[in-house]
Amino acid sequence: MEALRKKFSLTLPQNSIRIIRIIAALLLLALIIVRAMDVAAKSQFGADTWLRLSVSGLIIGGMYALIAIGYTLVYGILFMINFAHGEVMMIGTFGGYFVFEAFNAIQVSGADGSQLSFLNAYPVIAILLAFLAGMTIAALSGLFLEKIAYRPLRGAPRLVPLISAIGASIFLQNAGQLLFGPQRRQYINPVVLDRGIGWNLEVAGSTVVLTYTGIFSLILSAILMVGLYLLVQRTKLGRAMRAVAQDKKTAALMGINVDQIISRTFVISGALAGAAGVMWGIHNGLFNYFVGFLPGIKAFTAAVLGGIGNIPGAMLGGMFLGIVESVGPAVLGIDFQLKDVLAFTILILVLIFRPSGILGEALTEEKV
Amino acid sequence: MNKQSIQKSAASGLVFGIIVIFFALIGFTVVFSGLIQKALGQSLGVGQIPSISSFLIFLGLLGIWNGWRASRQDKHETLSVKKVLGRSAIAGLVAGVLVMVYALIVGALNNSGINLRTYLSQLSSESVRFFLFNQTIVVGGLIHVFYSTLMAVIGGFLAVASERSRERVKSTRESIQKWSQDRWLGKLQGNPYVSYVLMGVVLLLLVLLPRTWGAYWNYVMGTVGIYVLLGLGLNIIVGLSGQLVLGYVAFFAIGAYTFALTTSPEPHNLVWNFWIALGVAVLAAALSGILIGLPIMRLRGDYLAIVTLGFGEIIRILLRSDILKDFTMGPRGVRNIAGPTLFGRSFTTDVDFMYLIILAVLLSIFLARRWQESSIGRAWLAISQDETVAQATGVDTQKYKLLALSLGAAFAGLGGALFASRNQFTGPEDHALMVSINVLVLVIVGGMGSIPGVVLGAFALKGLPEILRELESYRLLVFGALLVVMMIIRPEGLWPARRPKLEVPVEQDHEPVPLPATAGGEK
Numbered sequence: 001m002e003a004l005r006k007k008f009s010l011t012l013p014q015n016s017i018r019i020i021r022i023i024a025a026l027l028l029l030a031l032i033i034v035r036a037m038d039v040a041a042k043s044q045f046g047a048d049t050w051l052r053l054s055v056s057g058l059i060i061g062g063m064y065a066l067i068a069i070g071y072t073l074v075y076g077i078l079f080m081i082n083f084a085h086g087e088v089m090m091i092g093t094f095g096g097y098f099v100f101e102a103f104n105a106i107q108v109s110g111a112d113g114s115q116l117s118f119l120n121a122y123p124v125i126a127i128l129l130a131f132l133a134g135m136t137i138a139a140l141s142g143l144f145l146e147k148i149a150y151r152p153l154r155g156a157p158r159l160v161p162l163i164s165a166i167g168a169s170i171f172l173q174n175a176g177q178l179l180f181g182p183q184r185r186q187y188i189n190p191v192v193l194d195r196g197i198g199w200n201l202e203v204a205g206s207t208v209v210l211t212y213t214g215i216f217s218l219i220l221s222a223i224l225m226v227g228l229y230l231l232v233q234r235t236k237l238g239r240a241m242r243a244v245a246q247d248k249k250t251a252a253l254m255g256i257n258v259d260q261i262i263s264r265t266f267v268i269s270g271a272l273a274g275a276a277g278v279m280w281g282i283h284n285g286l287f288n289y290f291v292g293f294l295p296g297i298k299a300f301t302a303a304v305l306g307g308i309g310n311i312p313g314a315m316l317g318g319m320f321l322g323i324v325e326s327v328g329p330a331v332l333g334i335d336f337q338l339k340d341v342l343a344f345t346i347l348i349l350v351l352i353f354r355p356s357g358i359l360g361e362a363l364t365e366e367k368v
Numbered sequence: 369m370n371k372q373s374i375q376k377s378a379a380s381g382l383v384f385g386i387i388v389i390f391f392a393l394i395g396f397t398v399v400f401s402g403l404i405q406k407a408l409g410q411s412l413g414v415g416q417i418p419s420i421s422s423f424l425i426f427l428g429l430l431g432i433w434n435g436w437r438a439s440r441q442d443k444h445e446t447l448s449v450k451k452v453l454g455r456s457a458i459a460g461l462v463a464g465v466l467v468m469v470y471a472l473i474v475g476a477l478n479n480s481g482i483n484l485r486t487y488l489s490q491l492s493s494e495s496v497r498f499f500l501f502n503q504t505i506v507v508g509g510l511i512h513v514f515y516s517t518l519m520a521v522i523g524g525f526l527a528v529a530s531e532r533s534r535e536r537v538k539s540t541r542e543s544i545q546k547w548s549q550d551r552w553l554g555k556l557q558g559n560p561y562v563s564y565v566l567m568g569v570v571l572l573l574l575v576l577l578p579r580t581w582g583a584y585w586n587y588v589m590g591t592v593g594i595y596v597l598l599g600l601g602l603n604i605i606v607g608l609s610g611q612l613v614l615g616y617v618a619f620f621a622i623g624a625y626t627f628a629l630t631t632s633p634e635p636h637n638l639v640w641n642f643w644i645a646l647g648v649a650v651l652a653a654a655l656s657g658i659l660i661g662l663p664i665m666r667l668r669g670d671y672l673a674i675v676t677l678g679f680g681e682i683i684r685i686l687l688r689s690d691i692l693k694d695f696t697m698g699p700r701g702v703r704n705i706a707g708p709t710l711f712g713r714s715f716t717t718d719v720d721f722m723y724l725i726i727l728a729v730l731l732s733i734f735l736a737r738r739w740q741e742s743s744i745g746r747a748w749l750a751i752s753q754d755e756t757v758a759q760a761t762g763v764d765t766q767k768y769k770l771l772a773l774s775l776g777a778a779f780a781g782l783g784g785a786l787f788a789s790r791n792q793f794t795g796p797e798d799h800a801l802m803v804s805i806n807v808l809v810l811v812i813v814g815g816m817g818s819i820p821g822v823v824l825g826a827f828a829l830k831g832l833p834e835i836l837r838e839l840e841s842y843r844l845l846v847f848g849a850l851l852v853v854m855m856i857i858r859p860e861g862l863w864p865a866r867r868p869k870l871e872v873p874v875e876q877d878h879e880p881v882p883l884p885a886t887a888g889g890e891k
Contacts (some may be wrong), residue, residue: 019555080670081670081674094517125647149852149856152856153855153856156859159610159612160855162612162673163851164852164855165850166794166851167848167849167850167851168848168851169848170847170848171849173844173848174842174844174848175390177844178489178841178842178845179487179488179489179490180487180489181489207715209492298683335689335690335691337685337690337691338689338691341682341686344678344679344681345678345682347521347662347675348678351671351675352663357668
């Protein structure tokens, strides 16, 4: 009798809360599927629209992934969200923009004697230098950000560096506004990378354009991700980074200069964010000082989605978020205005139902 | 001079050079020189470039600070004139040369006819020439070098002088303190009537001031009052229970919109009584605090921050989108929100509103103090110190965290309702992320967990920018820098919270004895 009473008592043990959560998650999933099938039955969109949405999602997802890697690298080592990471990306966008502007102003004579801007005469060099400039300046800002705003706070309670990071983010955003003005600017691309032009695909009776800028961004982000993976897995620096992420004290005892590794982590994540920033400019064209805010938060969402601290997870999460954001509104039959709401909702749902993310190891209470 | 000392001086000069260049790039040199000119009693039209002498004062202050900082490299050494001269001269020279290089580049570009404003929005042709003291490039650059070095050396001498006189200043200060302690502070501190008199004076001021200082100040101070309300609420959440919530504006928006929709004739034609609507708005905000809090109670620290940020943005985007257009009027916002009425009399002049806000603030301060010093406050304190330990010692952390969230949200709801009612309008753009950031900054700058700190912070961060209108565009920049600097040098805030001391009084001249573990539940 006693056992029976215990079994049906009203106080829920820890286990049943988990069961309730799983049931809630399944219900939610079922709801989404039903809704999606409902929308699909109406067949509002053809195959061409789906393809277009998926491709654009994949392109944006690649950029999210690059930024998300920065969050994940820093979180893995310092257990803090680098709130100013989106602003680092913004700085990179401006870096690339100024290189293009400068090359556009320089006139050279082309092969047939006609006057061309340097940008169109040597597009490969111009693009390379733009990326180099954007990545360098973003990496430097990441380096100084860590030196000024985070390093003095090593060992402080966890709220303290987080507030400092929020402060740095506000500072950089407003410095960007004051320096460059609030107006939107347009990236001037070389003609070979003209926006909106690309390979035309015939799908379901209408043409789908695979833009050059998009494909270029996608390939470049893939290359950078592979490069980063090799760096972390194969090089001495990567091994040191992994060691510091696992245990700072032991790593220091093994002769690793922990402060230096942390600095280099910020440099690497800054460079990736800078590359994403230049891609953003090349692909989307319009930008201003606020360009880093939303991608920053969404990339953080992506990092959490993949399991924060996990590099392949961040890549996967970025791609996934990009696709969900662009295909999701169509699947669920909601307004495209709400794609940002969709991203935030995913973040909240992931944190409620699976805080360790898709690929993440089970986080201890302390890390969450 | 050893190598290390030279390096340190050069580093100081480098930092100051970069600061001067940054100030020039964001246009701060022009604005601040203008402020100096006004402070000296000279007039300055809008958009006019201030005089060179005020710019020299501005640069001089920075230069003196540079020399001062460069000379005092080690706390424990005694400064000699020789040491200081070398250090400050190096620092000044490095800063000056850096600024000269910048001035040469910018000046040359400006002279060649390139419009720098297309790229750097503050560098108009006049401001570049202003930075060169209206001289040619080379002369202007050289003036920068000489002036920077000179001022740095003066700063160095000031550092020596201040150190030489420090002993004397210290002894004088101590004797004054002793004197005042004997004569009056000692007597006043023990006297309970002093605090009553002080309170009376403050109350009298609160009653009289809104009547005398006019509509503009009522508006400014009303905004400060509403921010005090918001700060008190966020102080409960962040300062007391230690949960970093970045989407505080969500509760503000819920309060404002609940109030707006129940009193405005337009979308729903519910013209409720002001006081009922106010109560409903506060309740709705508190309820939303619980509803938002329930699923995210497990999260801590940074995760909580970003999830609440997400909530704030979701609410703003929803309010702005077309989906809720029929319900909340979409981007247009709700208009014609009712003002307060009392016994059938309309109650909507600026003076009346100021009184209403003052009343709400006083009530909130009273409530917040009572909560803070009750057992609830101690539970919050325990959670903010260490949640795991708090749970282990029997604090129901979930319950108290939820309570903090809903009480804080209720304050935000009250603030939102008053804000909507005073403006007779509320729209999605009133509820941007910046509101959350403002409130967070004022709580942190004032001192987390400290009620006087919240009031001070609200005055400093909402009142001061209204007075120094010229600096409006630099407000957020300064906020950001302030957050970082505060975290590094003074994380406890301007007016730190004093913990209530509940120890058993021990005899003087003894170390306080820790309570035995069996002393019971009371701390």
